[in-house]
Amino acid sequence: MIRVEGVSVDVDGTRLLHDVDLHVATGEWVCVLGPNGAGKSTLVRALAGFGGRGAHGGRILLDGADAAGLRGRERARRLAVVPQTPVIPAGMGVTDYLLLGRTPYVPRFGVERATDHAAVAEVIARLDLGDLADRRLDSLSGGERQRVVLGRALVQDTPVLVLDEPTSALDIGHQQEVLDLVDELRAERGLTVLSTMHDLTLAGQYADRLVVLAAGRVVADGPAAAVLAPDLLKATFGVNVRVIADPDGLSVLPVRAPRPQPRP
Amino acid sequence: MAATTTTTRTLRPVLVGVVVAAAAICCGVAFGPASRIGPGAALVEVVDRIPGVALDSGLSPSQAATVWDLRLSRTILGLLVGWMLASAGAAYQGVFRNPLADPYLLGVAAGAGFGATLVIVQGRVGADPSVMVPAAAFGGAMLAVFVTYLVGAAGDRRRTPASLLLAGVAVSSLFTALQTFVQQRHASDIRLVYSWILGRLSTAGWGEVAMLLPYVALSSGVLLLYGRTLDVMSVGDDEASSLGLDVNRARFVIVLAASLGTAGAVGVGGLIGFVGIIVPHVVRLLGAGSYRVILPVSMLTGGAFLVLADLVARTALAPAEIPIGVVTAFCGAPFFVFLLRRRSVGVAT
Numbered sequence: 040m041i042r043v044e045g046v047s048v049d050v051d052g053t054r055l056l057h058d059v060d061l062h063v064a065t066g067e068w069v070c071v072l073g074p075n076g077a078g079k080s081t082l083v084r085a086l087a088g089f090g091g092r093g094a095h096g097g098r099i100l101l102d103g104a105d106a107a108g109l110r111g112r113e114r115a116r117r118l119a120v121v122p123q124t125p126v127i128p129a130g131m132g133v134t135d136y137l138l139l140g141r142t143p144y145v146p147r148f149g150v151e152r153a154t155d156h157a158a159v160a161e162v163i164a165r166l167d168l169g170d171l172a173d174r175r176l177d178s179l180s181g182g183e184r185q186r187v188v189l190g191r192a193l194v195q196d197t198p199v200l201v202l203d204e205p206t207s208a209l210d211i212g213h214q215q216e217v218l219d220l221v222d223e224l225r226a227e228r229g230l231t232v233l234s235t236m237h238d239l240t241l242a243g244q245y246a247d248r249l250v251v252l253a254a255g256r257v258v259a260d261g262p263a264a265a266v267l268a269p270d271l272l273k274a275t276f277g278v279n280v281r282v283i284a285d286p287d288g289l290s291v292l293p294v295r296a297p298r299p300q301p302r303p
Numbered sequence: 304m305a306a307t308t309t310t311t312r313t314l315r316p317v318l319v320g321v322v323v324a325a326a327a328i329c330c331g332v333a334f335g336p337a338s339r340i341g342p343g344a345a346l347v348e349v350v351d352r353i354p355g356v357a358l359d360s361g362l363s364p365s366q367a368a369t370v371w372d373l374r375l376s377r378t379i380l381g382l383l384v385g386w387m388l389a390s391a392g393a394a395y396q397g398v399f400r401n402p403l404a405d406p407y408l409l410g411v412a413a414g415a416g417f418g419a420t421l422v423i424v425q426g427r428v429g430a431d432p433s434v435m436v437p438a439a440a441f442g443g444a445m446l447a448v449f450v451t452y453l454v455g456a457a458g459d460r461r462r463t464p465a466s467l468l469l470a471g472v473a474v475s476s477l478f479t480a481l482q483t484f485v486q487q488r489h490a491s492d493i494r495l496v497y498s499w500i501l502g503r504l505s506t507a508g509w510g511e512v513a514m515l516l517p518y519v520a521l522s523s524g525v526l527l528l529y530g531r532t533l534d535v536m537s538v539g540d541d542e543a544s545s546l547g548l549d550v551n552r553a554r555f556v557i558v559l560a561a562s563l564g565t566a567g568a569v570g571v572g573g574l575i576g577f578v579g580i581i582v583p584h585v586v587r588l589l590g591a592g593s594y595r596v597i598l599p600v601s602m603l604t605g606g607a608f609l610v611l612a613d614l615v616a617r618t619a620l621a622p623a624e625i626p627i628g629v630v631t632a633f634c635g636a637p638f639f640v641f642l643l644r645r646r647s648v649g650v651a652t
Contacts, residue, residue, distance in 0.1 A: 084541075087541070087544075087545045088544065088545070110547075111544060111547040111548060111549055112547035113547075114547065115545065115546050115547030116547070118545075119545070120542070120545040122541065122542055122545075125538070125542065126537075126538045126539035126542060128537035128538060130587065130592045131534075131537065131592050131593075132592060135534070135592060135593060139534065139535055139538065139546060140546070142535050142546040142547055142548060143546065143547035145531065148528045148529075148531075150531070175592075195546070
């Protein structure tokens, strides 16, 4: 569904992605990991089609079509993005915000039609947003806001969902809630999901496959059991971890490096 | 069902705006410094001119001409200028996601001031100043916006709102400096230049209305078409483009339309401040969230506001006139302070 072939991105003369290859099969959830500055957000931006236009080599195929050749609206019908820090327009109501997700379907100077309102109503029902529908965006809590932003992406009705750090602003309970929701929707709608994530344990529990970026290059690509290895994580994140396997999956536990013993 | 609510939500505020604008027009026609014309008679006189209506206002032909050619034309001109400045302000605020944006942001005012000053100091050339000054102001305004776009779009990165705003600041300073230089070289004309800068709606007949109307019609038409686009742009450039919008093109078209109309309004009305900032914010404070409501209601209430401001300008110290820019600033400045003190201004920053 998503095929990234040899993509390099230069921004202001600095190469942020080096010849990245990445493949996400239809219905698969792939999670991109990597330390700050590894190029995760750059990859998301390249997929979403904004920023660095003309600055990358290689190509990105969405469902077989070269993304560079797609008009904005066509791309927006194939791929929806949940940004890391969404811009929340003050004063806008939740329902109006969700309707923005229909932009790729609303004629350029037209108005939303019955199908657009129906799509919004369906997402409101599915994500339990009924109580929020008449609220203003700026009155929502962080968790509610994240569900609404996810809702806008779903209203876009795309086969591919790209989530940039979907849990970074949420507490532990809401993190699980959002990721469970994404997973359920993936099953129901046959969505292909590509996310970036900081929490290695959560990434391992939810994604089918993990891809590790370091300094703009792919350094690992495989199932959690292969990628979440102390040596690899030490090399890319510079972190000491213990990986604990139990029936619920892998847990990555940071441990403090042994300190040199003070001399007596 | 949802579709009907959207329509009602748009329609009701627009109808209120129509009533407010109509009331302001009535006030503008009914009152004036010519005390021997009664308010009722003046309104009857205007209604009498509607084809198919025959009423007797009891006014003499010269009084009737005063009402029709002076008061009504000036009222309509005020309506158009306020309409244009308020909607352009709303559009600028939307496009730049900046609550303090006004239609003069990209150099329209400085460019128009330079153009008008050039013509005013060359007044001895002999051409009709009532045509030449608006034309030069219009030309200067469009030139300034053009330069701003050229500068703001330079460099290898894409045009960001911030780079355009900074370019606007630079271009404004440049044109203001040029204008000041020309003005100082022709000190004898300072009073004329100043009276233009402070804004005035003095008319003799319908010439200015005819001059401005095409720009207002074109600009308003485009802006109203882009109402939904402005809503989409409120989530920022990146997200708007991920929703399939060509953000740079939309911004260019909206800024061009708003600047074209503003240049026309500035040409005939001078640099009337505050209308473009205040009116859209009042409309937002009253609860409008979508640009599909903010734009039309700003047009109507902006027009009404300027008609009433002009009424004050020409009657408060009659027979002398207060520059209308002074009146709008007098109402506007306190409101501006109030706006700044509010914690949440209705535009994302």
